[in-house]
Amino acid sequence: MAKGLQVGTGSSTVAYENLGRRRKQFVYVPVLRLNSMAQSQVRLGGLLLQHQYGEIVENVGAFLAAKGSFTLKDIAEGTKLGMNEVKKALCVLIQHNMMDFERNRRGILEYTIHINKVLFVTRYPRYIYCAKTLYGDVGEFLVEELLSHGQMLMSQVCRRVSERITQALEGQSVDELKVRKTFVELVETHFLQRVAAPPSDSADKEDEETELQIKEKEMFLIPPAMDIDYGKVNPTVSSSGKRKREDGEEGDKVAKRPRSTSPLSDEKNEDAPDKGVYWHINFTRFHQFFRDQAVLSALNSKIDRYACEIVRTMLRVSEKTTVPLAPTTHPMSSHEIFQSLPPELDLNRQTLGEYLTLLAEDKTEIVNKAGESGGGMYILNMQKALETLCKASIESVVQERFGSKCSRIFRLLLMKRHLEQKQVEDMAMIPAKEAKELLYKLFSENFVTMQEIPKTPDHAPSRTFYLFGINMHQVSRMLLDRCYKAMGNLISRREHENTENRRLVEKSQRVDAISASLQSSGADTTQMSEVEEMITPPERQQLNKLKHDINKLEQSELQLDETIFLLESYLPGSEAMVLY
């Protein structure tokens, strides 16, 4: 998706060579043409960074997002910020896993921002909510802590979370062990992962890491109650991080013994038992979960609960064999599916077969039949599922923006792929003049594309077919771009509302503070009402309106993000099939 940005990194290496020759007169900033998508991404990213981490981080982030990779010094010069401020901003960005750094050929560190990771900020509430639904309050707090701190030690997070929960529940203390257990569960299901090591790892540092990984395992061993879980905990922890280096359980254990006696092992183990092992959110896993959830709920409403459960089972079966976010799963037999169906579903083998045939024959093509062996082999095509979802949401966008007649033309074109204008008029059963207008409207708004097919080589319009069609990939890209713009607009509108009413908000805060202090000191009601009256009725009205508006704006941000998520997950896989 960040095509325009990738171009940026490429040409900035060229920029460095130039820089070497030109010495320090000026920073050579390569002229890049960001495409519209990248532009709106950069704008939105800047706004998000500004709200999350302040203006300085925004400046640095936007500079890097727009121009590519740079060294510390160039960033300072390019953004006209002080060196210390740039350093702080870079630290914040690295801490929140939005940035990578790499040594260039001269051995100087270059920093690259990942704008798509910055944009995940809009989805943070969803991650937290998801953890809540899966793992309860403890999961919610764990994910929230990790999101607000970027990366943390396990011991750190668990301590903080148990403190917070104890505070929130007042009196009822929550065992840190329970928090740890939830943490381990989150790691087991890959919702959390370790922070990847910096790329400039030397060989001996790797050893150190595996060393630390072993330490981590030992940390899980410490609480005696965890002993039962040990067998379960152990393998997942080794595979939880991206930096899986051990070949297997056995090799690991062999390596553990001699090294733990070496002086290296004691090096980084002063205060925290898991010092050096930082954890952060595995966004990919969350996205996979969201994607599956979206597909399942769509199936639930399209067919029924049983179909939904069957596909859920298929997803579970394929989990072990398929890489995350792969477009299709490995084939699995109906027997295999039957074995792992949840028992409370109470489906017999025959009904399962019928459901599978139904799903395979459905035009959404989510389930494909791959063979006859083993009672029928089936594949889940998640990319197709996403495409179906995307199509549905684009159709509804057309419907809501242009009305049902346009939506009819749009669906007709989706169905028939290519149509001449005359055919559209006839088949949509709309009067010719109106149909033409609607079609051109869709065309000018980029929802519909046109293909010229000349009968003669001179491309004379009278001897050319003009075929209208829909390029799903392009429409999705365009919509995604619009969504980013809309999101940017929502945020800046919210900011505008806030600054417009700053005085009023500050006043109400002050009045609240006064009344609270009065209440605690035990003032009588007349005094209280006096204070309350400091805000006049029109002011109160305005405050209420402001609150309502802000809520609405933020709600829109959250719901817009759902569309963004759908389009974002559909787009990368769709590039392969650009035929329309």
Place this chain on the structure above:
Amino acid sequence: MAGRGRGRGGHRGLSFDPGALGFGRGEGLPPPTLQPPPIYPPLEFKPVSLQEGEEADYLLALKQEFRGSMRESPYFIKPQSTKRDIERYSDKYQLNGQNKGQGLGWTPNWNTFPKELRIREKKPKRLKVSVKPSLSVTKVKAKGQKSDSKEAENKLKQILQTEEDGDDDEDEDEEEKKKKEAEGEEEEEEEFYDDEDIEEGTDYALSYFDNGEDYLDADDDALEDGPVY
């Protein structure tokens, strides 16, 4: 649509048959648009109302809470207070507050973070005063290096020799560094340029782009925990 046709001969003389585009004989072509589209075009269709429900409300509450807490977190870098219109007497006593804003406010995992991002805590001004007396000597030294490369070479040899002889010189080195630091004003950047100037004319000029961060870092460590080799 008539982009090229217009250039040649007005609207009427199109280079192709408008009938092919679906314009009938009697219909006139739409007039050319001369104005940019309005910023807020009138809405033909009312937007769909937002989803409501417990989940949406909870998400909203989460979002607002998270937003609020981020503002208070140490990761939210507030811009350093800009200089106000006039210098005030009371400014002098607010220096402590400013110094607080200098550090990160949180400790990154320096094992994985690039070392060059470490921020040197600025030493209080008192230190500068105490070092001052011997400052002129180093200045002369530095200048000497600059003006005469041979002299510099000699000096380097000398230093090498003394280093081999014993660690006695370490203290001196440290002092030298301290002085240099004091010499470089508040602005760090200026320091970088100083370093470059010294290197000018030697074979090391090519690598001038190493902004000297590492050197300073080592320097920093040397001040705190003794020199690192």
